[in-house]
Amino acid sequence: MITFLIRRLLWVIPVILVVSMLTFLLMHGIPGGPFDAEKALPQVIIDNLNAKYHLDDPLWKQYLDYMWGFVRFDLGPSIAYRSRSVNEILSDQWPVTALLGSVSFAIAFIGGVLLGTISAFRQNSIVDHASMFISMLGLSIPNMALGPLLMWIFALNLKWLPAATWGTPAHIVLPAITLGTAFMASFARITRASILQVIREDYIQTARAKGVRESIVLIKHCLRNALIPVVTIAGPSFAAIMTGSMIVERIFAIPGIGKYYVTSVGNRDYPVVMAMTLIFALAVVIMNLLVDVSYGILDPRIRYN
Amino acid sequence: MLLLNMVKQGTKERKPRSLGKDALRRLSRNSAAVVGGVIVLALLILAVGANWIAPYHYTEGRIIDNYLHPNAEHLMGCDFMGRDLMSRLIYGTRVSLSAALVGAFTSFFIGVTYGLISGFAGGKVDNVMMRFVDIMWGFPTLILIILLMVYFKSTFSTVDPGTFKGALSALDSRMGGMFFIFVGIGITSWLGMARLVRGMTLSVREKEYIEATRAIGTPRSRILFRHVFPNVLGPAIVSQALMIPSFILYEAFLSFIGLGVNPPMPSWGMMLNEGYVAMRSHPHLVLFPAIAISVTLFAFNFLGDGVRDAFDPKQVG
Numbered sequence: 001m002i003t004f005l006i007r008r009l010l011w012v013i014p015v016i017l018v019v020s021m022l023t024f025l026l027m028h029g030i031p032g033g034p035f036d037a038e039k040a041l042p043q044v045i046i047d048n049l050n051a052k053y054h055l056d057d058p059l060w061k062q063y064l065d066y067m068w069g070f071v072r073f074d075l076g077p078s079i080a081y082r083s084r085s086v087n088e089i090l091s092d093q094w095p096v097t098a099l100l101g102s103v104s105f106a107i108a109f110i111g112g113v114l115l116g117t118i119s120a121f122r123q124n125s126i127v128d129h130a131s132m133f134i135s136m137l138g139l140s141i142p143n144m145a146l147g148p149l150l151m152w153i154f155a156l157n158l159k160w161l162p163a164a165t166w167g168t169p170a171h172i173v174l175p176a177i178t179l180g181t182a183f184m185a186s187f188a189r190i191t192r193a194s195i196l197q198v199i200r201e202d203y204i205q206t207a208r209a210k211g212v213r214e215s216i217v218l219i220k221h222c223l224r225n226a227l228i229p230v231v232t233i234a235g236p237s238f239a240a241i242m243t244g245s246m247i248v249e250r251i252f253a254i255p256g257i258g259k260y261y262v263t264s265v266g267n268r269d270y271p272v273v274m275a276m277t278l279i280f281a282l283a284v285v286i287m288n289l290l291v292d293v294s295y296g297i298l299d300p301r302i303r304y305n
Numbered sequence: 306m307l308l309l310n311m312v313k314q315g316t317k318e319r320k321p322r323s324l325g326k327d328a329l330r331r332l333s334r335n336s337a338a339v340v341g342g343v344i345v346l347a348l349l350i351l352a353v354g355a356n357w358i359a360p361y362h363y364t365e366g367r368i369i370d371n372y373l374h375p376n377a378e379h380l381m382g383c384d385f386m387g388r389d390l391m392s393r394l395i396y397g398t399r400v401s402l403s404a405a406l407v408g409a410f411t412s413f414f415i416g417v418t419y420g421l422i423s424g425f426a427g428g429k430v431d432n433v434m435m436r437f438v439d440i441m442w443g444f445p446t447l448i449l450i451i452l453l454m455v456y457f458k459s460t461f462s463t464v465d466p467g468t469f470k471g472a473l474s475a476l477d478s479r480m481g482g483m484f485f486i487f488v489g490i491g492i493t494s495w496l497g498m499a500r501l502v503r504g505m506t507l508s509v510r511e512k513e514y515i516e517a518t519r520a521i522g523t524p525r526s527r528i529l530f531r532h533v534f535p536n537v538l539g540p541a542i543v544s545q546a547l548m549i550p551s552f553i554l555y556e557a558f559l560s561f562i563g564l565g566v567n568p569p570m571p572s573w574g575m576m577l578n579e580g581y582v583a584m585r586s587h588p589h590l591v592l593f594p595a596i597a598i599s600v601t602l603f604a605f606n607f608l609g610d611g612v613r614d615a616f617d618p619k620q621v622g
Contacts, residue, residue, distance in 0.1 A: 014436075015443035022444070026452045030459050140603035142554055144561045144574060145595035148581040152588055243447040247561060251581060261448075262562050265455050277452075280445045288443075 001296070008289050012282070019281040020070075020274065024063050027270050034079040034268040053079055066274060076271040080264065086275045090257065094279070096166060097249070097256035101242045103172055104180035108237070111180070112187025113230060117223065119188065120195035131188065138185030143244060147178040147251040164253040175252045179244055183237045187230060194226040201225075228298050235291035239284040328615040338611020344604035352398040359392035364569045372587045382589045385579060390589065393571035394597050400572045401601060404486055404556035405549045411491025412552075413545050416498025421537065423499065424506025425529055435503065438496050450493045450555060454564040457485040481570030490555050494548065501544055505537045543616050547609040550602045557598060573598045 033055065035046050050056045054065065069076055075086035115135065119128045141149075151174060155163035162171050198204065199222055207217045246258035257276055264272040332338055351358060366388030373383035381390040423434040461474035477484035509515065510533065518528055557574030559565035566572040573594045580590030 011439075015440050018440045019444050022449075023452060026456045030456055136603065136606055137599075140550070140606055141595070141599045142557060142602065144557060144577050145591075145598055148577065148584055148591040149595055151581075152584055152591065156585055239445055240447075243445045246447065247558065250562070262451060262564075265451060273452075277445075277448050280448055281443050284445055285443045 005289075005293070008292065012285050012289075015281060015285050016278060020067060020278055021063070023274055023277045024059075024066070024270075027265075027268070027273055028059060028062075030268065034270070036268075053077065066271070070275075070278065075275045078269055078272050080267040080269040080272070086271045089260070089272065090275060090279070093255055093257045093260065096254060097242065097245050097258055100172065100175055100179065100245055100248070100254065100256060101238070103176040104241050104245075105183070105238055107176055108180040108183035108187055108241070109234065112184040113191050113227070115184070115188035116191025116230075117195060119192045120199070120226075121218065123196065128192075132192070135185040135188045138181045139189075141181070143178050143182065144247050144251070146181060147175070147248055150174050150178055151251070164251075166252075166254045171252075171254075175245075175248045175254060178251070179241055179248045183241060186233065186237070190233060191226065191230050194229045195222060198222050198226040224298060228295065231291055231294050231298065235287040236284070238287045239280070242283055243280055328612075332611050332615040335611045335614065337607045338615075341604040341607030341611065344600065345608055348398050348402060348601060348604070351395050352402045355396045355399055359389075359395040361389040361392040363388065363393045363396040363571045365389070365392075372583065372590075374587070375589055381593045382587075384576070384590060385583060388569075390576075390593055393576060394573070394593060397571040397573045397576065397594075397597070398601075400481075400483060400560075400566055400570065401553050401556060401598070403483060404490060405552045405605070407487045408490030408494070408552040408555070409545050409549055411487055412493075412495040412548075413498060413541070415491060416495035417502050417537070417541055419495065420499040420502025420504075421506055421529065421534065424503040425510065425525075425533060427507075427510075431503070435500075438499055441496055446493050446555075447558065450489050450559065451562070451564060453489045453493065454485060454559060457488065458482075458564065461485075478567065482565060482567035483570070486556055486559060486565055489559070490552050494552070494555075497548075498541065498545065502537050502541055505540060506533055509533050509536045539616060543613050546612045549609060550605045553598070553602060553605065 033046075033050070034053075035041060035049050041049075047056070054062060057065070066076065073087070075090065078084050078086050078089055081089065115131050119131045122128050151163050154161050154174060161173055162168070163174075165171060204217060204221055207221045208214070212221070243258070245254075245256060246261055248254070249256045249259040257279075260272065261276050264276070332342075366383065366386050368387050370379070370383045370387035371385050373379055373387065375382040379389050379391070381394065384390055384393065419434065419438075423431045426434075457477075461470045461477070473484070515528060515532055518532055523532075556565060556572065557577070560572035560574035561578045563575075563578070565574060568575070576594040577591060577598075580587075580594060584591050
């Protein structure tokens with residue numbers, strides 16, 4: 001287990017290296033720099049600015065400097081927001097995205113597993129058909145359509161919830177539902193399919209035969225094993241929820257980092273783009289690591305060696 | 306004797322059927338999949354025949370009609386520039402479906418080629434190729450596609466049209482920005498396909514019939530194309546069919562954040578982006594594009610599920 005963890009943690013290094021190099025090269029390959037403006041600045045000023053932000057160094061040196069800063073958690077200055085460092089921008093905006101993402105993920109995971117479980121245990125009933133239809137609907141409405149629709153119904157017409165911006169718990173409700181619905185639907189579908197497969201296994205038969213109470217069979221024997229494929233997609237889903245917040249933050253005017261990502265790419269704000277990309281990639285890698293670890297907890301047959 | 310007769314009768318009643326025919330029969334019994342298929346067919350007709358079906362051209366509009374609500378002349382109203390919303394939705398079908406189909410084809414081609422080579426070569430080559438896939442797996446798709454789109458759009462457009470990059474850029478602007486969307490989708494979504502195909506190639510490679518062909522001296526390239534490839538193809542197509550909705554979503558996502566099609570080319574994602582800012586007083590601007598994209602995804606999801614179930618009857622859910 002320990003060696004497995006160490007090996008997987010070491011795996012983070014090549015991922016971060018490749019992601020950072022690719023992002024760095026793509027960003028610097030784009031023509032134009034951060035100081036291009038409608039009204040062109042005098043060349044002397046541009047030269048000075050480039051020197052200040054070390055943009056006149058050779059590319060490999062800029063990259064190494066950046067990565068050296070990155071491992072010391074010094075993400076450099078933002079070029080577009082002159083007076084702020086990337087660390088400040090992230091510490092202001094990352095918690096917002098993380099909170100929105102976590103609430104959406106919790107809604108998606110809990111709601112999806114519940115919906116899928118109910119569906120599977122009442123297979124082919126009207127409840128099953130209804131919840132599977134709703135899941136398919138949830139999977140089919142993209143968040144860029146669902147967000148405005150929810151906002152129109154619950155905020156503009158019914159006036160139950162605030163339409164946009166951020167601050168109180170009420171502000172989280174609509175964006176979190178918008179972001180979580182599609183994932184809830186896919187969790188529900190996978191939970192249902194997985195339970196229906198597990199329930200036919202011999203060990204369920206054995207448990208019933210030796211007189212274990214039905215509720216214990218369903219929860220301890222069936223659900224626990226059925227959750228393994230659900231956990232498998234939980235990792236990538238969490239990462240997708242985090243990046244998916246780019247759209248939702250835009251629609252609901254939420255001051256998270258997703259909204260700034262696209263703007264920063266447009267501004268050629270190299271340090272901000274690098275930092276956000278690396279943080280999203282780290283989130284993906286760490287979630288996948290947690291998923292691998294949780295297999296061992298759910299299924300004792302899996303050994304790490 | 307009686308038993309023999311029964312067996313004979315049994316064989317007479319059931320005609321031999323191929324896997325494909327069997328699958329088609331199961332598919333036609335799945336009513337949700339049939340509905341999905343009919344909608345997809347209707348969308349294809351709309352996309353191909355947009356020139357004749359749409360009442361107006363997608364660029365045609367009078368500024369005096371801006372934000373016009375649905376009426377007899379404009380069944381779904383007009384957008385912020387007075388262009389007929391229904392016509393733009395119909396032309397938008399083209400963008401969505403071609404992103405789905407061409408994107409699917411590109412990523413299918415890359416993924417299958419990569420997976421076949423990796424699985425068939427085995428050993429060190431396989432190891433290196435799969436480690437690369439593992440590493441790229443850590444790169445969030447949406448982030449990579451944003452970076453690539455910005456890179457393509459701004460790098461290539463400044464190049465002289467005589468060169469290769471310039472020619473690609475010219476092609477892209479003739480296609481209203483769709484070409485780079487295809488490329489972007491293609492090179493970001495082949496990883497799963499490569500893994501799947503590589504896994505299947507590894508298992509097919511060890512089968513007895515491959516050993517038999519090898520024993521009679523069949524060249525490696527022939528084994529790859531005639532024996533391994535056809536056995537890998539079926540599951541690969543099914544898995545790609547299930548991916549189609551995500552390609553439609555990528556296109557809508559890109560157009561929503563302004564990195565997709567170039568205006569005035571209509572895309573549902575872009576129309577949603579234009580619509581939600583004026584939603585308070587003109588809800589039709591959001592409502593109709595939202596319905597269009599949801600119904601399309603709904604149809605492809607149901608059809609994809611049906612295809613998967615038809616090819617794999619053991620599958621539940």
